Amino acid sequence: MLNSMVQALRCRECGRDYPKEALHVCEDCFGPLEVAYDYEAVAARLTRAAIATRPPTMWRYRELLPLDAPPTVGLDNGFTPLVRADRLGQRLGLRALYIKNDSVCHPTWSFKDRVVAVALSKARELGFETVACASTGNLANSVSAHAATAGLGAFVFIPDDLEAGKVLATQIYGARVVAVRGSYDDVNRLCAELTDRYRWGFVNVNLRPYYAEGSKTYGYEIQEQLGWRQPAHIVVPMASGSLLTKIGKSLDEFRQLGFVTTSPTRLHGAQAAGCGPIAEAVARDSEDIRPVKKPQTIAKSLAIGNPADGFYASRAIRASGGTAVAVSDAEIVEAMKLLGECEGIFTETAGGVTIAALRRIVAEGRIQADELTVACITGNGLKTQEALQFTAPPVISPHAHELAALLGPAYE
Numbered sequence: 001m002l003n004s005m006v007q008a009l010r011c012r013e014c015g016r017d018y019p020k021e022a023l024h025v026c027e028d029c030f031g032p033l034e035v036a037y038d039y040e041a042v043a044a045r046l047t048r049a050a051i052a053t054r055p056p057t058m059w060r061y062r063e064l065l066p067l068d069a070p071p072t073v074g075l076d077n078g079f080t081p082l083v084r085a086d087r088l089g090q091r092l093g094l095r096a097l098y099i100k101n102d103s104v105c106h107p108t109w110s111f112k113d114r115v116v117a118v119a120l121s122k123a124r125e126l127g128f129e130t131v132a133c134a135s136t137g138n139l140a141n142s143v144s145a146h147a148a149t150a151g152l153g154a155f156v157f158i159p160d161d162l163e164a165g166k167v168l169a170t171q172i173y174g175a176r177v178v179a180v181r182g183s184y185d186d187v188n189r190l191c192a193e194l195t196d197r198y199r200w201g202f203v204n205v206n207l208r209p210y211y212a213e214g215s216k217t218y219g220y221e222i223q224e225q226l227g228w229r230q231p232a233h234i235v236v237p238m239a240s241g242s243l244l245t246k247i248g249k250s251l252d253e254f255r256q257l258g259f260v261t262t263s264p265t266r267l268h269g270a271q272a273a274g275c276g277p278i279a280e281a282v283a284r285d286s287e288d289i290r291p292v293k294k295p296q297t298i299a300k301s302l303a304i305g306n307p308a309d310g311f312y313a314s315r316a317i318r319a320s321g322g323t324a325v326a327v328s329d330a331e332i333v334e335a336m337k338l339l340g341e342c343e344g345i346f347t348e349t350a351g352g353v354t355i356a357a358l359r360r361i362v363a364e365g366r367i368q369a370d371e372l373t374v375a376c377i378t379g380n381g382l383k384t385q386e387a388l389q390f391t392a393p394p395v396i397s398p399h400a401h402e403l404a405a406l407l408g409p410a411y412e
């Protein structure tokens with residue numbers, strides 16, 4: 001099956017078309033390039049019934065992904081559980097709450113496996129032998145793992161203060177990891193410069209238009225798993241703002257293709273208070289992002305001070321009637337524990353941002369108890385253990401009387 005439904009790369013600002021190569025900015029106006037599809041051709045080929053018969057992976061929506069040939073990397077990725085979260089809902093005052101659980105996304109436990117599968121499949125189509133990325137952690141894990149299976153060389157650039165788990169889970173797959181003194185924004189600037197110097201496929205620089213499309217599958221799955229419905233609310237954690245923007249695009253596309261019964265969906269963005277430039281712009285009712293110079297939060301995976309898609313994320317949130325909130329580190333930790341205790345899901349700090357933001361938005365009266373609501377859990381808690389502190393469990397000898405002494409009279 002050849003699925004070239006892709007017409008061109010198109011400038012989001014001036015509309016100029018570019019060939020399907022490793023390009024990401026418009027020469028004329030410096031706008032970002034986005035993949036343009038022939039939606040009539042997609043509609044002729046793709047139906048709900050066809051999707052439903054395909055294997056449960058992100059590639060069941062392949063006509064809406066930007067490859068010209070069948071995918072070759074990350075063939076089993078995606079189709080993570082959408083779980084009903086009644087116990088958490090009860091705590092927050094919601095009766096129709098779901099969690100889209102990419103803390104168990106295959107193979108590196110974050111939604112980045114979706115974007116990397118697309119980016120590296122495209123990198124191979126374009127003939128790259130080495131791939132690279134600037135990462136806040138999860139992208140590093142995923143690029144390294146997928147480059148390993150694809151037999152591609154990999155250079156991964158990270159800020160020098162990343163969590164140990166994120167660094168280890170990049171090194172295990174054999175990529176060359178380079179820590180850069182500075183923030184993610186410094187790392188990203190360096191990578192933009194390196195793109196001119198080396199013929200590498202940088203998944204979030206020169207391959208960014210393709211990479212970003214992979215996030216749409218998270219949104220497609222939500223809609224299919226709700227029984228081809230769109231929810232009233234989706235709460236999305238934001239770093240560059242790409243995931244939120246692409247979930248918005250997935251809603252538009254399924255609506256346009258007639259795949260879903262639509263309720264107008266409000267998109268809500270979640271950030272950490274120590275790095276919330278998009279939330280801050282939304283609060284001003286603006287698309288003008290004021291970069292955060294020194295991000296300071298335990299949610300390192302979201303710590304992008306100068307978010308590439310901030311403008312579009314702010315626009316999508318405001319156009320949908322949604323909101324954006326920035327939550328404190330203490331709220332993040334509390335929310336990670338709440339999700340674990342209510343739903344048995346161990347998420348990383350970014351997931352704590354989502355749940356803390358959801359809690360705030362409900363408390364502000366912006367989500368009604370019976371409205372269908374989806375919270376986006378995008379990463380796994382085993383990778384950010386330093387964010388949590390528990391007292392060590394009590395130790396006893398293997399004798400029942402020692403447990404009885406520990407538990408006290410209430411259990412007699």
Ligand SMILES: *Cc1c(COP(=O)(O)O)cnc(C)c1O
Nearest residue numbers: 138239240241242243350378379
């Ligand atoms: C990268 C990331 C996000 C958000 O990414 P965007 O840049 O906004 O697309 C959300 N959650 C986790 C865990 C991430 O690693």
Ligand SMILES: [Zn+2]
Nearest residue numbers: 011014026029
């Ligand atoms: Zn342009």
